[in-house]
Amino acid sequence: MTEEPDRPPLYREPRQARSAATLARVLQAAEEIASSTGLEEMTISGVAERAGVSVGTIYRRFDDKEQLVTALAERMLERREGYVAERLRAAEPSLSGVMDTYAHALLQSFAEGNKLFPELLRARGAKALDRGAQAITEIHRLLIEAATPYADRIRRSDPQAALDAAARALLGACFHNSVRPDPIIGEVALRRYADELGDMAMAYLVTLDRDHTARS
Numbered sequence: 001m002t003e004e005p006d007r008p009p010l011y012r013e014p015r016q017a018r019s020a021a022t023l024a025r026v027l028q029a030a031e032e033i034a035s036s037t038g039l040e041e042m043t044i045s046g047v048a049e050r051a052g053v054s055v056g057t058i059y060r061r062f063d064d065k066e067q068l069v070t071a072l073a074e075r076m077l078e079r080r081e082g083y084v085a086e087r088l089r090a091a092e093p094s095l096s097g098v099m100d101t102y103a104h105a106l107l108q109s110f111a112e113g114n115k116l117f118p119e120l121l122r123a124r125g126a127k128a129l130d131r132g133a134q135a136i137t138e139i140h141r142l143l144i145e146a147a148t149p150y151a152d153r154i155r156r157s158d159p160q161a162a163l164d165a166a167a168r169a170l171l172g173a174c175f176h177n178s179v180r181p182d183p184i185i186g187e188v189a190l191r192r193y194a195d196e197l198g199d200m201a202m203a204y205l206v207t208l209d210r211d212h213t214a215r216s
Helices: 017-037 044-051 055-059 065-089 095-113 116-153 159-179 187-205
Strands: none
Touching: 017 044, 017 055, 017 065, 017 116, 044 055, 044 065, 065 095, 065 116, 095 116, 095 159, 095 187, 116 159, 159 187
16 A cells, blocks of 8 residues: 655664564564553553563664554554455455455454454544545455456446445444444354355345336
């Protein structure tokens, strides 16, 4: 995804492989702590202890906790984009294959962060929501790109508009599951729900438009 030109740096980028590995450990530790105790309880010292590095090592990369949280949100968004893209590249080459793969990949990617992802966006305010919207736009684009070669299977009068509607519906359903108080969890339940979402999307795409003239 193209980075916005005016987006400030998230942290001081590592220049060596060893430094990159240390950064990955720090971000993984931060995600684990935030997922289990929440962002408010996450501290630089706690992250350093979990990652097995000194507090100074983290401050050499990040100015403060807010910058660490920003980097954590970016990491999760990039991982979502990459995961959905990878799954769609491996999808069965058909409209149903693409829609089914998209539903499963999207639901899994949102379920991964569960409550942490929405909390990250809220904690960072408007800029975070803007970056989150960019990620949603990218994921939406990935589906359109993957499904367009099979648009001749769509029976709606405007296939591209129908794909857009199906993509939005799936995105909404998966995001809703990540923020609802009783989310669908567990491998079997998530797989069943993703199957249902894929089936609903396909049912819509291969159904003729309503006859609005008969009601006027």
